[in-house]
Amino acid sequence: MSRSRQLLQTLVGFDTTSRESNLQLIEFVRDYLAGFGVTSELVYNEERSKANLFASIGPLELAGIVLSGHTDVVPVDGQAWSVPPFELTERDGKLFGRGTADMKGYIACVLALVPELVKADLRRPVHIALSYDEEVGCLGVRSLLKVLEQRPLKPMLCIIGEPTGLKPVLGHKGKLAMRCDVHGEACHSAYAPYGVNAIEHAAELIGELGRIGQRLRDTRDARFDPPFSTVQTGVMSGGKALNIVPADCRFDFEIRALPSQDPGEVADQLKAYAEQQVLPRMQAVSAQSAIRFTELSAYPGLVTDECSQAAQLIADFSGSQEFGTVAFGTEGGLFDAAGIPTVVCGPGSMDQGHKPDEFVSVEQLDGCDEMLRRMYLSLSR
Template identity: 70%
Template sequence: MSTSRELLGHLIAFDTTSRESNLAFIDFVRAYLAEVGVTCNVIYNAERTKANLFATIGPSGVPGIVLSGHTDVVPVDGQAWTFPPFTLTERSGKLYGRGAADMKGYIACVLAAVPAFARAKLRIPVHIALSYDEEVGCLGVRSLLEALSQELVKPLLCIIGEPTELRPILGHKGKLAMRCQVHGAACHSAYAPQGVNAIEYAARLIIELGRLGETLQALPHIDDRFDPPFSTVQTGLIAGGKALNIVPEDCSFDFEVRALPSLNPWQIAQQLRQYAESTLLPAMLAISKQCDIRFSELSSYPGLYTSAQSQAAQWIAQFCGSNAFSTVAFGTEGGLFDEAGIPTVICGPGSMEQGHKPDEFITVKQLDACDDMLARVLDFVREG
C-alpha cells in the first residue's frame, strides 16, 4: 500500500500545467484504482486531450461523499525555483513541488486512503472526482457535473480539498471575467476631433467600472464573513493604439468582478454595457458609423456559501475536528457543485500562501493530518 508521501511524488512528476494534457495523470490514477478493484468513469474533453475522472467505492444507489480535486496546476514559467518543480523534494519536513499544496497533496491523501475504503464494508459510498482546467476558469468540472446530473441519487456532501490547512471553509466569492473591445475611428492626430479615440473611450469605461465598484463597498453590500467584506471590481489588462500620431482605432481591456455569493456579477457587466450603449456609443456613432463597443465573457464561476447550520457543515466539522468555519478569498469549483444540488465544503491540507509561488510546498505534518481526516471519513461511512 502506497503512502500519501509516495503518491505525491508520483503526482508531482506529471506536468499538468493547464496548457498541457492531464491524460498521463488520469491514466496513472485509473491504473492505481484498478489494482484494488475500483473502476472509474473517464470523461474526455472534445479533443480527447484532457479528462475528468469519477470513481465510486461502495454501494450504488445510495447518497455518498465526494472527495474532489483538480489535477491541473499553474505554470512555473518565469519563477525562480530552488528545487525542480516537477520532482518532489523533501527538506526539513517540507515537500516541495508544483501542485504540492494546490492541490496534489490532497489527491495523494485520497488515493492513499483508497485501499482502506475498498477493503471496508461501506454503508455509504465514497466518490473520487478529479477535474481538469480548474485554474483557467473551472472549465473541466462542468462536464463531470453534467454526467452526475444523470444519476438518480445526488451525493450527500462534496469535500473539495483546496489548501485550507484543514480548516473547514464554507464559502468563497464568485468570479466573472470579461473583455471589452472598443472600436473607434483612426485619423492623423493633428485632426484628432475628426476621429474617435478608442483608448479614451475605453478609459471612460474603466472609470465607470471603478465607480460601480465603489458602490459595492457600502451597505447593504457588506458581508463580514468575507475578506474583503464586499464584492470587488478591477481592470487587469489593457491594449490599444499603434503610434502616438495616430488616433487609436482599437482598444481592449479585461476586467473581473469577484462577487459575494449574494451578488450576481452579471449585474455589474450589464450596468457597464448600459453606460456604453446609452452614453458613449451615440457620441462615437455621430462621428463614424463604424464605431462599436463589444463585451465578451472570458470565464466565470459562481460563489459558494454553505450554512453553518447545515448538515454538510456539521459533517466537515466532525471530520476535520473543528467548527471554526470561515471563508477564503480564492475561488473553487465548490459553487458549481452547489449549483448542481450537492452540498459542498472546502477543506484540504496545505496553505494557499504557498500555492502559485516558486518553491511551492506542503508540510509532512499537513499530509499526515489529512490522512487522519480521511480515516475519520472512513469511520463515518463504514458499517458497524
C-alpha cells in the same frame, strides 16, 4: 515515506499546467484504481486531450461523499524556483513542487486512502472526482457535473480539497471574468478630433467600472475578506504608435461577488453605460465604432449553512467547528448549484500556491490523511 507522499511524488512529476494535457495523470490514476478493483469513468473534452475522472467505492444505493480535486496547475514560467518545479523535493519538513499545495497534496491523500476504502465495509459510497482546467475558469468539472446530474441519487456531501490549512470553509465569492473590445477610428494624431480614440473611450469605461466598484462597498458581509464585492481591470492593450489615434483597445476585467450578489448585474451596468453614454459619442464621429463584451469565464459563489448536515460532517472529519471563508474561488459553487452540498477543506495554504517554491508541509499532509481516515471510519459499519 508514507503512501500519500509517494503518490504526491508521482503526481507532481506530471506537468499538468492548464495549457497542457492532463491525460498522463488521469491514466495513472485510472490504472492505480484499477489495481484495487475500482472502475473509473472518464469524461473527455471535445478534443479528447483532457479528461475528468469519476470513480466510486462502496454501495451505490445510498448517497455518499465526493472527494473532489482539480488536476491542473498554474504555470511556472518566469518564476525563480530553487528546486525543480515538477519534481518533489523534501526540505525542513516541507514538500516542494508545483501543485503540492494547490492541490495535488489532497489528491495524493485521497488516493492513499483507496486500499483501506476497498477493504472496508462501507455503509455509504466514497466517490473520487478529478477535474481539468479549474485554474482557467472551472471549465472541466462542468461536463462531469452534467453526467452526475443525470443520475437519480445525488451525493450528500462534496469535499473540495483546496488548501485551507485543514480548516473547514463554507463559503467563497463567485467570479465573472469579461473582455471588452472597443473599436474606434484611426487617423493621424495631428487630426485627433477627426478620429475615435479607442484607448480613451476604454479608459472611460474602466473609470465607470471603478465607480460601480465603489458602490458595491455599500453591501457587506463580514464573513468575507474583503467584506464586499470587488471589481478590477487586469489586462489592457491597444494602439500602434504615438502619432496614430488608436482604432482598437481591449481590456479584461473581473467581478468577485458575494454569494448574495449576481456578478452579471455589474457587467450589465457597464454595458448599459457603454451603450447609452459612450457609444453614441463614438458613432457621432464614425458610424463604424463599436463596443463588444465577451464572457471569459464564470463560476458561482458558495455559501453553506453552518447548521447543515454538510457543515456538521466536515466539522467531525476535520475536528474543528470554526468555519471560515476563503478569498479565492473553487469548483464548490458549481457542485452546490448541481444540488450537492459542498464544503472546502484541504492541506496546505494558498499563501504558497501559485508561487515559486510552492510547498505543502509534511504535517499538513499527515493531517489530511487523518481527516480522510476519520471520514471513512464514520462510513464504515
